[in-house]
Amino acid sequence: MASVLRKSPAGTAIGLILVLAALAALLLLSSPGGDSGSTTGGGDGSAGAGPFVKAEAASSPFPPLTRNLSAGLTVHQLAGQRIVAGFEGKTVPMVIRRRVRAGLLGGVILFADNLGSRKQVQRLTSSLQRIPRPDGLRRYPLLIMVDQEGGLVKRLSGAPNASAAQMGARGTAFSRRQGTLAGRNLKNAGFNVDLAPVLDVARPGGVIADTDRGFGSTVKAVNATAIPFARALQRTGVAATAKHFPGLGAAGENTDFAVQRIRLSRAALRKVDMAPYLPYIAGGGKLVMVGTAIYPALGPKPAAFEPKVVRGELRLRLGFKGVTITDAMGSVAVSDFGGTKRSAIAAAHAGMDILLYGDWQSAGQGEQAIAARLRTGKLPRAQFTRATNRTLQLRASLGG
Secondary structure (H helix, E strand, O other), rough: OOOOOOOOOOOOOOOOOOHHHHHHHHHEEEEEOOOOOOOOOOOOOOOOOOOOHHHHOOOOOHHHHHHHOOOOOOHHHHHHOOOOEEOOOOOHHHHHHHHHOOOOOOEOOOOHOOOOOHHHHHHHHHHHOOOOOOOOOOOOOOEEEEEEOOOOEOOOOOOOOOOHHHHHHOHHHHHHHHHHHHHHHHHHHOOOOOOOEEEEOOOOOOHHHHHOOOOOOOOOHHHHHHHHHHHHHHHOEEEEEEEEEOOOOOOOOOOOOHHHHHHHHHHHHHHHHOHHHHHHHOOOOOEEOOOOOOOOEEEEEEOOOOOOHHHHHHHHOOOOOEEEEEEEOOOOHHHHHHOHHHHHHHHHHHOOOOOOOOOOOHHHHHHHHHHHHHOOOOOOHHHHHHHHHHHHHHHHHOOO
């Protein structure tokens, strides 16, 4: 959960809107939704997603798409661009170079054991971006991600210089400044995606509150501090990642290490846990990380594998048009669901754009699994292409 492990990336994880718009957004979310209706896995929307957010409240973080960015890619390349993987060591291993050259990898996640001195980190990230890519992918920089929340979860030295809880306590201006400093720090080191901020409303006694990873215990507190952090971060050219949708504030344990069933009602989840995502989305937040806890009120599967969560709640009801990314695909929560191939297929079927792995071996298995389903038509090509195109739009927005 939120901090990706070497063998089990736990994902974790905008822009701010004007105060009046944020207040209006909260009013929209505060109305409890009905629990009737079912969600199917087809298309980009879902039936039975409950009350709709007005279309004007959601804005796309990317310009309108006028062409198919992934035209000409092979089946395996279409799949590979949806994969982010970790690796061991402080230099780029040959297997990563080969996969990038072949168009089978869309990005990497770096951990503390990949990172040494500032110059070493800069050399590493620069060498990753210099790896030749196939013709159709040359203009798109690799996604280079890191968990840089502040506090307990921070891989790189430097900003943010406070935990989420400390930022929440010190208010909007301080949080915004920390977002700016964090973005500059990451940009200087060669990162273009921060798996932060945590938007979980930290309920007392939950793991988010106990580890100081939440900005506050109320929607108002999270909106007042986490959203400014995210907006400031993105203004530096580093993409923010809101996590862990639909909310882990009530979880008693980290989903890296234990299966979590969050038994809140759908109305409670919408009114509290999902509420901070509306101002994040309305302000142009680029990524949302979907967690791997199970929410019985929303469906029987871990959230990242549940179409009712990804398509129904996040895409259709809240109107998110950016990139979705899974939490750790090697966590205990995922392992309990099934093997590497089964979980990859489930994530793609649910509507996840990027699958996040802590090791390249599992990442390769995931890529092969979803490519095979695409080839046979069991994963619809149009839906698959839209997901790949969103990841390429994200990369184009991050420059070289």
